[in-house]
Amino acid sequence: MTTVSPRLGALARHHPWVVFCCRRAVRLTVSLCVVVTASFAMIRLVPGDPVRAALGVDAPPDLVAAKRRQLGLDHGLPEQYRQYLRQLAHGDLGVSLVTGEPVADLVRARLPATLLLAVLAFACVLVVALPGGLLAALWTRGGRRPRSELAFTATTAVLAGTPDFVLAAGLTAGLAVALRLFPVAGDIGPQSYVLPVLALAVAPTAVLLRIVRVETLKVLATDQLRAARAKRLPARTLWLRHVAPHTLTASLTLAGNLLPALIAGTVLVEKVFAWPGIGSAMAQSVAAQDYAVVEASVLVLGSAVLVVNFLVDLALALLDPRSVIRRT
Structure with missing residues (x-):
């Protein structure tokens, strides 16, 4: 330890990016190993027999046994785990117990739709929340317009706390069923993206609006900005050079964590809108016990x-x- 630590300290001082990237790569590798193990254990530890559930309760015992041998489920958990890792190393995600088709084909077909939905929602969050938060801070700075501030705070709090599936159901009932402005479900063109993207983006947008406004108000109260105002700089220069960069750096740090949450949130939204993504496939497979x-x-x-x-x-x-x- 006494010989390694000084070397690591010297490496961190002279090559901080190398140390930073290595640490993040190690963290990613460990996390991926946890996800792989969790995905394996999740199905094996659930009570019940997935083969029996797929073939039906009236399936002959010899057919069930043959299916279990085909899937490698007749071995112990350690051997199943080794087989699972070997399959993953070759890009084999297994076979659907219901359709008999390779699961990798289903993932390749559906994953792009899920990622596109999440990316579009994230883009909407940034486009609305970043300028919206700046304008809200400008409008209510220094205790001005308390009613507007109260309305902003109350509205964003309600929207931020509303679950995605509730927003999805409300948007479907209002804009698709009642007003018939958009398709109810499925992917039948660009207009089909509007409702699922809105369902995913509304709550994160409300959260980021509040964050951007607070960060902007902090910047407006700094001595650095007071000094810039004392120089009688134009308002455009003041906001673009002094307020926006400091605000956006802090806000984007938190906004970057929204995209993973949006990817995870697509499961329920896709189910509501029958979106042809991997989230809806997962929801259907849970109901069909296609483990x-x-x-x-x-x-x-x-x-x-x-x-x-x-x-x-x-x-x-x-x-x-x-x-x-700082982080190395």
């Missing part, structure tokens, strides 16, 4: 969240290089 698809869906969505978290961490470090030194 192979559920297992693969958990693995893929969990891995996607971890990888996005890793990329967001690197992107935020690029935006604020000083954080690399």
Whole structure:
């Protein structure tokens, strides 16, 4: 320990980016291992026999035994886990117990729709929340317009606390069923994206609006901004050069954590809108007791969240290089 620590300290001082990236890569690897193990154990530890559930209660015992041998379920858990890891190493996610089709084909077909939905919702969050929070801070700074501040706080609090599936059901009832402005379900064109994207984006937008406003008010109260005002700089220069950069750096740090949450939140939203993504496939497979698809869906969505978290961490470090030194 006495010989390794000084070397690590010297490496952190001279090559902070190397240490930062290595630590994040190790953290990602460990987290992926946990997700893989959890996806394996989740199905094996659930009471019941997935093969019997797939074949039916009246299936002959010899057919059930043959299916279990085919899937490798007749071995002990350690051997099943080794087989599971070997399959993953070759990109094999197993076979659907209901349809008999490779689960990897289902994932390849449905994952892009889920990721596109999450990315569009994240883009909407940024487009609305970043300028909206700045304008809200400008409108209510210094205790001005208390009624507007109360309305802003109350509205964003309600929207931020509303679950995604409740928003999805409300949007469907109001805009799709009652007003018939958008399709009720499915992917039949660009207009089909509006309601699921809104259902995913509303709550995170409300959260980020509040954060951006608070961060902006903090910047407006700093001595640095008072000095800039004393120089009688134009309002445009004051906001673009002094307020916005400091506010956005802090806000984007928190906004980066919203994208993984949006990916995870697609499961219920896709179910409501019958969206052809991996989330709806997972929900259908739970109802059909198609455990192979559920297992693969958990693995893929969990891995996607971890990888996005890793990329967001690197992107935020690029935006604020000083954080690399602080975190190494």
